[in-house]
Amino acid sequence: MINDNLTQSEQKDPLEFFDSVYELYEQAEVAVGGAVDRFYCIAGHTIRLRFAGSALVPYMTPALAHLEIEAVANPALTVCLWDSTSTNTIMPPPPWRRNQHHPKRGEIIGFNTDRIHTSFQWGAYALSLLDRDRNLGIYWMETTGEIPYWETGSPLRSIFNVWMGKRGIQLVHGGAVGLPSGGVLLVGKGGSGKSTTALSCLNSELFYASDDYSLVAFEPTPTVFSIYSTGKKNADDLERLPFLAEAISNRDRLDSEKALYFLNDYFPEKILPTFPLRAILMPRITGKPDTTLTATSAAAALASLVPSTILQLAGSGKEACQVMMKVAAQLPCYYLEVGTDIQQIPQVILELLS
Incomplete structure (x- = not known):
């Protein structure tokens, strides 16, 4: 145009x-x-x-x-x-x-x-x-x-x-999973394990808000809101989440597209529209069997969250940065060292939330 x-x-x-x-x-x-x-x-x-x-x-x-x-x-x-x-x-x-x-x-x-x-x-x-x-x-x-x-x-x-x-609610490039009593914001660039982490929680006691885009607010307390009940996964990594196989909407185009899941069609009871935030997690794939947590700073979390949000979303600027900074300043932040045993991922998050 x-x-x-x-x-x-x-x-x-x-x-x-x-x-x-x-x-x-x-x-x-x-x-x-x-x-x-x-x-x-x-x-x-x-x-x-x-x-x-x-x-x-x-x-x-x-x-x-x-x-x-x-x-x-x-x-x-x-x-x-x-x-x-x-x-x-x-x-x-x-x-x-x-x-x-x-x-x-x-x-x-x-x-x-x-x-x-x-x-x-x-x-x-x-x-x-x-x-x-x-x-x-x-x-x-x-x-x-x-x-x-x-x-x-x-x-x-x-x-x-x-x-x-304009209403103090910021769309961010990040996923979210948790419980009605509280959950975590998942941030990181593509390939960090963010989608694997979020989608694996559908097969656990945890609930799902998103894997790619979420709405967040910092007043009165840090809160996340679901906006899209979808998930995306690299086509060459689908075997790690076999329970999602029937939810793939674009199976005939996986040679050129990521797998796209419309999760409300298959897991409506697992999607939460909102919950308070208790922590920010930055997944990173380790290749080791076990999943663990490593404490880090709000600055590290913002470095994983702000650039991709600002780059991807038209209209994001100073106000968006302020919302993200105020959310991060109120929450503990961790690296989620993602292991190869997928079942451990939601368990580690559950233990953190409990």
Whole structure:
């Protein structure tokens, strides 16, 4: 979504652009005969996803199914979703040039203000907009034909991140497992053992919130909220978690994708929407049989959490860092030395929590 032929007279301000896309959404909704609504309670906030037709529904809703609620009259946030192909409503060339697009996170330089957030994700070819004043988001993509598996596993990240961030709740790159009385935040870069740790707990007394993205808050006490009931695992390492085999949603594409699990379909009783945090764990694979804990500092935990969160999530900045720092400052932090005996992993976490 680049327009290198843009003239000065064709440029729009962020609010004007938002309103023009919202008009297109309304046209798309009319074109398909109305909207399809889904409602969710995420981190205590009611959210409506309003689809122009049903084409995007099976791609955007499964990851949120564990948080679905009955319709409410006045949701705190409404996100309007549409694609051009199924609605026959074309998105015109964007009012920005190539050098205005952040190559990693997707923000559009010059189109983000205190009120309006604008980002575009090349991998999903998806545009995300948020009007903070109206609590109104828009999500557009060209077609449902080539939605990446990671987008269905963690949809609407940019919109949720920016909107929740203004309410003191931060979307972070981290998983969480625990008990209703308390649990742990799992942080670390890809390949550290974070997903193995989180997913192994589904086969234990522990409960699951996430393995990749979580919402955290520090007031009144550090708390984690589940947002996506999904899990991802490298395709060459699936035999370590055989009890999850039937939950793989993309078995025919494992030559090019990680295994994606929609866990609410198979383990709904194991997913907790929220619990207080008791510790931060940084998994690291040792190759040894046993799993153990090694105490470390909040600084080490932040070094594992902050860079990947800031790099991956559009809209993350100073406020996001402050939330993560305040959470880490209140919790003990440990390296989780992940051993080859998978059953030991949840047992070590249980012993810590007890």
